[in-house]
Amino acid sequence: MEAAPSLASFLSQLLVGLSRAMILFIVASGLSFILGVLRVPNVAHGSLYMIGAFAAHSIATALGGHPAGFWAAMAGAPLIVGAVSLAAERLLFRHLYEREHLMLLLFTFGLALILGDLTKMTWGADYRSIVPPPALQGSLDVLGTALPRYNLFLLLVGPAVALALWAVSTKTRFGKIARAAAVDREMVGAIGINVSWVFAWAFVLGCVLAGLGGALVSPTISVTLGMDHTIIIEAFLIVTIGGLGNIGGALVGSLLFGVTQSLGVLVLPQFAIVFPYLAVVLILTFKPTGLLRSVW
Amino acid sequence: MRPERSLSPARLWAFGLWLALFLTPLAAGRFTVYILGVILVTGLLAMSLNLLVGHGGAYQFHHGAFYGVGAYTAALLITKTSLPAWVGLAAGPAAAAAAGLLIGSLCIRLNKLYFGMIQISLGSLLWILALRWYDLTNGDDGIHGIPLPEILSGSGPTFTFILLVVGVCLLGMHRILESPFGTTLRAIRDNPQRCAAVGINVRRHQLAAIGIAAFFAGVAGVLFVVLEGSVFPDMLFWVLSLEIFIMCLLGGWFTFFGPMVGAAIIVLLRTVVGGYTEYWTLILGVVLILLIFFLPEGLMGVGHRLRVYRHRAAGAPSRGADRAAG
Numbered sequence: 109m110e111a112a113p114s115l116a117s118f119l120s121q122l123l124v125g126l127s128r129a130m131i132l133f134i135v136a137s138g139l140s141f142i143l144g145v146l147r148v149p150n151v152a153h154g155s156l157y158m159i160g161a162f163a164a165h166s167i168a169t170a171l172g173g174h175p176a177g178f179w180a181a182m183a184g185a186p187l188i189v190g191a192v193s194l195a196a197e198r199l200l201f202r203h204l205y206e207r208e209h210l211m212l213l214l215f216t217f218g219l220a221l222i223l224g225d226l227t228k229m230t231w232g233a234d235y236r237s238i239v240p241p242p243a244l245q246g247s248l249d250v251l252g253t254a255l256p257r258y259n260l261f262l263l264l265v266g267p268a269v270a271l272a273l274w275a276v277s278t279k280t281r282f283g284k285i286a287r288a289a290a291v292d293r294e295m296v297g298a299i300g301i302n303v304s305w306v307f308a309w310a311f312v313l314g315c316v317l318a319g320l321g322g323a324l325v326s327p328t329i330s331v332t333l334g335m336d337h338t339i340i341i342e343a344f345l346i347v348t349i350g351g352l353g354n355i356g357g358a359l360v361g362s363l364l365f366g367v368t369q370s371l372g373v374l375v376l377p378q379f380a381i382v383f384p385y386l387a388v389v390l391i392l393t394f395k396p397t398g399l400l401r402s403v404w
Numbered sequence: 405m406r407p408e409r410s411l412s413p414a415r416l417w418a419f420g421l422w423l424a425l426f427l428t429p430l431a432a433g434r435f436t437v438y439i440l441g442v443i444l445v446t447g448l449l450a451m452s453l454n455l456l457v458g459h460g461g462a463y464q465f466h467h468g469a470f471y472g473v474g475a476y477t478a479a480l481l482i483t484k485t486s487l488p489a490w491v492g493l494a495a496g497p498a499a500a501a502a503a504g505l506l507i508g509s510l511c512i513r514l515n516k517l518y519f520g521m522i523q524i525s526l527g528s529l530l531w532i533l534a535l536r537w538y539d540l541t542n543g544d545d546g547i548h549g550i551p552l553p554e555i556l557s558g559s560g561p562t563f564t565f566i567l568l569v570v571g572v573c574l575l576g577m578h579r580i581l582e583s584p585f586g587t588t589l590r591a592i593r594d595n596p597q598r599c600a601a602v603g604i605n606v607r608r609h610q611l612a613a614i615g616i617a618a619f620f621a622g623v624a625g626v627l628f629v630v631l632e633g634s635v636f637p638d639m640l641f642w643v644l645s646l647e648i649f650i651m652c653l654l655g656g657w658f659t660f661f662g663p664m665v666g667a668a669i670i671v672l673l674r675t676v677v678g679g680y681t682e683y684w685t686l687i688l689g690v691v692l693i694l695l696i697f698f699l700p701e702g703l704m705g706v707g708h709r710l711r712v713y714r715h716r717a718a719g720a721p722s723r724g725a726d727r728a729a730g
Contacts, residue, residue, distance in 0.1 A: 147517065149517065149520070200693065200697075204696065204697075207696075207700070209517055210457075211696055213465075213520075214649055214650070214653065214696060215693060217646045217689075217692065218689045218690075218693040218696065219689065219693070220689070221685045221688050221692065222686055222689035222690060222693075224685055225685045225689070226686065228682075228683070229683065229686075337641070341528045344521060344525065345528065348518075348521045348522060348524075348525050349525075352518065378536065378538070379537075381532060381536055382529075382532055385525075385529040385532050386529070389525075389526060389529055392510060392522055392525060392526070396513050396518070396522060397518065402518075
C-alpha cells in the first residue's frame with residue numbers, strides 16, 4: 109500500500125531533478141566552455157541567464173501568447189544575449205586579455221553589476237512567467253505517475269545541447285582552433301589565425317548557452333531579479349566538481365547537483381538545497397580537481 | 405636593512421589621523437560617527453584581504469565567508485548561550501581563523517584559479533547554511549538586537565572601541581608584513597617555484613597567511629556586530645567578497661593603507677549616491693570597469709609611482725615597491 113505512492117513521488121522528484129539538471133547543464137556548460145578557452149570564470153554568466161529569461165518573456169508576450177511565440181522566444185532570447193555579450197567582448201573585454209586573471213574576473217564582475225541594474229531598469233522588479241505551447245503543457249502518464257511534458261521536453265533538449273557542444277568543440281574547425289588557442293595563444297596566432305575573434309566567438313557561444321538556459325527555465329519558475337545570483341553559484345560549483353573546462357564534467361556535475369537536491373526533498377525538505385553543496389564538499393575533499401579531467 | 409622602522413611620513417600621518425579620530429564622537433553627529441565606523445570595519449576587512457591577495461598572491465575569492473563566520477559566531481554565542489558577551493566577541497575571530505585554516509587546507513592543494521573556485525564553493529556552503537538553517541540563524545531575516553556589553557552602549561563608546569581594535573589590528577598586520585614571514589610571503593607571491601627550490605615550505609606559509617587573513621576578517625565581522633547589533637546571510641554571500649576586491653583595487657594592491665582608502669571612498673560613494681538613485685550597483689560596476697582600464701594600480705599605487713619619479717628626478721634611488729606606502 110505504501111510502495112505505490114512513494115514510487116510515484118520518487119519518479120516525479122527524479123524527473124524534477126533531471127530536468128533541473130538539464131537547465132543547470134546548459135548554463136554550466138557555457139561557463140565551462142569559456143573557462144576552458146579564455147581561462148576566465150565569467151561572473152556575468154548568471155546575469156546573461158537572467159537576461160535570457162526576461163527577453164524570452166518579452167518576446168513571448170509581444171507575440172500575444174501564440175504557440176509560435178514560445179519557439180520564437182527560445183530562439184530569440186539567446187540571440188539577444190549573444191548580441192549583448194558580443195558587444196561587451198568587442199568593446200571592452202578584448203582589451204584585457206593580456207592582464208592578470210584577477211583583473212579579468214573583476215571585469216566580468218563589473219559587467220554583472222551593470223547588467224543586473226540594466227535588467228532592473230528595462231524589466232522592473234515584477235515576477236513574470238511564460239506559458240509553454242499546448243504541445244508541451246499537461247503531463248504524460250508513466251507507470252501511474254503524472255510526469256509534466258515540459259520537464260520531459262527539457263530531458264530531450266539537454267542531451268541535444270551536450271551533443272551539439274561536443275560536436276562543435278571536437279569536430280569543427282572553430283572548436284579545434286579554440287581548444288588550441290586555450291593551450292597556446294601565441295602559437296595559434298603565429299600560424300596566421302585571428303585569435304582575438306576566436307576568443308570573441310568562444311565567449312559569445314558560452315554566453316548564448318546562458319541565455320538559452322534562461323529562456324528554457326522561464327516556463328518552470330517565476331522570472332525575477334536575483335535569479336542571477338543563485339544560478340552563478342550553482343554553475344560555479346558544477347564546473348568545479350566536474351573539472352574546469354570539461355563539458356562532460358559539467359554534465360556529470362549538473363546531474364549530481366539537480367538529482368541530490370530533488371531527491372533530498374524526499375528526505376529532509378527544509379535542507380534539500382544543502383545536499384548538493386554537501387556533495388560538492390565531499391567531492392572536493394577527496395578529489396579537489398573535480399571528477400573528470402580538467403582541461404587545464 | 406631597516407633604516408626607517410617607524411618614522412616614515414605615511415606612518416606618522418596614519419598614526420596622527422588615528423589619534424584625531426578619537427575626538428570625532430565629541431565633535432560630529434551620530435550619523436557621521438556611524439559612517440566612520442562602517443568605513444573602519446569595511447576597511448579592516450579589505451586590508452585583511454589585501455594581506456593575502458596583494459602580499460600573499462593567493463586567489464582568495466570568498467573572503468567574505470570568514471567575515472560572516474566571525475560575525476555569526478559572535479551573534480550565535482551571545483544570543484543562544486548564556487556565556488558573557490565578551491566571550492562571543494572573542495570567539496568570532498578564533499572561529500574565523502579556524503574556518504580559514506580548514507577551508508584553506510582544502511584549497512591550498514591547488515593552483516591559483518582552482519583555488520579561488522573551490523573557495524567560492526566552500527564559502528557558498530556556509531552561506532547556504534546561514535540562509536537555510538532557519539532554527540539556528542533565522543535564515544534570510546538574520547539575527548537582530550544582539551545584546552552587547554554595557555560599556556559598548558551608545559554610538560560614541562562603540563566607535564571608540566572599533567577605532568581601538570582596528571588600530572591594534574593594523575599595527576599587528578603591519579608587524580606581520582614587515583616580519584621575515586611577510587617578506588617570505590611576498591617572495592612566494594613573486595616566484596613560488598624559486599621559493600620552493602630554496603627550501604621554503606610554500607603551502608605552509610600560504611596556509612598560515614590564510615589563517616591570519618581570516619582571523620582579521622573575523623575581527624571585522626565581530627566589529628560589524630558591535631556596530632550594527634545584527635548579522636545577515638548576505639555577509640557570507642560571494643557578491644560581498646568581490647565588492648571587497650573593488651576596494652582593494654581602488655586603493656591599490658601592494659600598498660598597506662590602500663584598501664582602507666578604497667573602502668572609505670566606496671562607503672562614502674554608496675552613502676551619497678545611494679541617496680539619489682536606486683541604481684547604485686550600476687555605478688559601482690562602471691567605477692570598477694573604469695578602474696580596471698585606467699587605474700589598475702589604484703590610488704595609492706599611482707601616488708607611489710609619482711613619488712618614485714620625483715625621487716628619481718632628484719637623483720635619489722627608488723625604494724622597494726612594497727615598502728614605500730607603508
